[in-house]
Amino acid sequence: MKNIICFLTIMVFTVSSYAQQDAIDKFFQSYKESDNFTSVFISPKMFRLIGNMGDDEIDADTKDVISNLTGLKILSSNEEAGDGMALYNEAKKMIDTREYEILMEVRDDDSLVDFLVKDSNNENTIDELLLMIGGKEFTLISFVGKIHLNKIGKLAESIEIDGIEHLDKLDDN
Amino acid sequence: MKMDSIQAKLLLDRYWEGETSIEEENQLKEFLLTEEGRKSFPEASALFVFYSAESTLSIDESKLTEKIDDKSGGGSDPKVIPFNFSMFRKIAAVFLIVFGGYFVWQNVMSLQVSTDRIVEVEDPKEALRITKEALALAGFKMKQGDAHLKKSLSKLSFTRIIKHDN
Numbered sequence: 164m165k166n167i168i169c170f171l172t173i174m175v176f177t178v179s180s181y182a183q184q185d186a187i188d189k190f191f192q193s194y195k196e197s198d199n200f201t202s203v204f205i206s207p208k209m210f211r212l213i214g215n216m217g218d219d220e221i222d223a224d225t226k227d228v229i230s231n232l233t234g235l236k237i238l239s240s241n242e243e244a245g246d247g248m249a250l251y252n253e254a255k256k257m258i259d260t261r262e263y264e265i266l267m268e269v270r271d272d273d274s275l276v277d278f279l280v281k282d283s284n285n286e287n288t289i290d291e292l293l294l295m296i297g298g299k300e301f302t303l304i305s306f307v308g309k310i311h312l313n314k315i316g317k318l319a320e321s322i323e324i325d326g327i328e329h330l331d332k333l334d335d336n
Numbered sequence: 337m338k339m340d341s342i343q344a345k346l347l348l349d350r351y352w353e354g355e356t357s358i359e360e361e362n363q364l365k366e367f368l369l370t371e372e373g374r375k376s377f378p379e380a381s382a383l384f385v386f387y388s389a390e391s392t393l394s395i396d397e398s399k400l401t402e403k404i405d406d407k408s409g410g411g412s413d414p415k416v417i418p419f420n421f422s423m424f425r426k427i428a429a430v431f432l433i434v435f436g437g438y439f440v441w442q443n444v445m446s447l448q449v450s451t452d453r454i455v456e457v458e459d460p461k462e463a464l465r466i467t468k469e470a471l472a473l474a475g476f477k478m479k480q481g482d483a484h485l486k487k488s489l490s491k492l493s494f495t496r497i498i499k500h501d502n
Contacts, residue, residue, distance in 0.1 A: 204456045205463045212460040213467070221464060228471065235467055269481040276477045294474055304470050312478070319475020 189257045190238060190303060199244035205235040210308075224321055228314050231288075234307035240300050251275060251297020263293060266312075274298030280312075287311065339367045341376040348380055 213221065214230040221229070240250055255277065263279040270276075274296060281291035288311055294304040339347070344367045350356050351364055367373045368381040369388065457463040 202455060203466060205467060206456060209457060209460060209463045210467075213464050216460065216464070220461070225468060225471075229464070229467055232467070235470060237466070237470060267478065267481045269477055269484060271480075276481075278474075278478065278481070292474065294477065296473075296477070304474065306470070306474070315471055315475045316478050316482075317475075319472050319479060 190254045193253070193257075199241050201237075201239050201241070203235075203237040207233040210234075222321070224314070224318055228311070228318050231310065232306060232308035234305070236303075236305040236307075238303040240302070242300060244301070247299050247301040248275065248297045250301035251295055254295055254297075254301070254303060258293075258295075263291075266292075271298075339363060341372065344368070344373065344376065348377060 210229060210232050214226065216226070240247060244250065258279065263281055266278040266280045268275070268277050275298070277293075277295040279293040279295070280289040281293070282289045284290070288309040290307065290310070292306040292310050292312070292315075294302070296302040296304075344364065347356060347360055347364050351361065356364065365384050365388070368377060368384040374381040457466060
């Protein structure tokens with residue numbers, strides 16, 4: 164009997180620690196039956212493969228940032244999922260404020276973006292950057308690894324993504 | 337000495353005032369228990385008859401003890417119910433097994449659902465494209481935040497200059 168209790172107690176602790184879900188998982192659980200969400204996961208192994216790419220495929224700055232990443236999760240709703248702002252508010256309630264610190268909140272006319280960070284050391288890096296974007300649609304992005312926020316900011320200027328530059332111009336108007 | 341009703345009246349008055357001695361009370365009691373005393377002072381006589389009757393009552397301690405024993409369980413040694421620790425241990429173990437099993441099952445099921453629905457990118461080029469887009473979006477939004485902040489700060493400093501000029 165004692166052995167069973169010990170085994171079960173260890174099992175419970177092991178599973179509960181393994182089952183610690185991050186914000187995306189928690190939110191995903193709420194909408195696991197819905198087909199209106201797309202989720203993407205990029206594993207640490209994949210980031211190692213990206214790090215091994217040649218200079219002709221990836222520039223040095225991008226490689227520098229990506230080589231320090233160990234995981235990327237994206238959860239995105241489509242228009243049929245409903246009001247993106249409502250989903251944003253719902254997701255925000257699920258965020259454990261003891262775990263994440265609010266870095267920045269950017270408000271636009273039609274969208275709201277929260278930057279949340281998880282930091283367990285005193286270095287210049289953070290362990291996780293979580294973006295929650297609410298608007299017509301809802302997007303949750305989680306970067307995990309050793310993240311330099313300054314490098315991400317600089318990288319955004321060099322990466323050429325269709326549409327991003329138009330967003331920048333809209334802001335100037 | 338025989339007491340008459342007049343003397344009894346005087347003594348009774350003193351009795352009600354609490355001024356009589358034990359001897360006088362006994363004399364009064366003797367008189368009130370007589371036929372003459374009952375007729376002259378019926379109320380006081382009834383009271384003294386009651387006192388007299390009560391004073392003859394006695395308690396049979398052995399019977400009293402028997403009655404108490406009967407009501408409390410027959411005088412035998414009280415039953416001691418031992419705290420069955422092993423029984424409680426077994427009950428606790430069963431609860432732990434049931435709830436622990438349920439907890440483990442719930443978590444395992446939720447993990448299965450969670451991982452089943454997430455699309456894992458297996459092509460490095462596709463992974464790179466998605467990561468770059470995500471980084472660009474993050475960077476762009478950060479830049480936007482910085483721009484808002486700078487704009488707000490410039491408005492603040494402008495206000496301060498106007499106030500200073502005034």
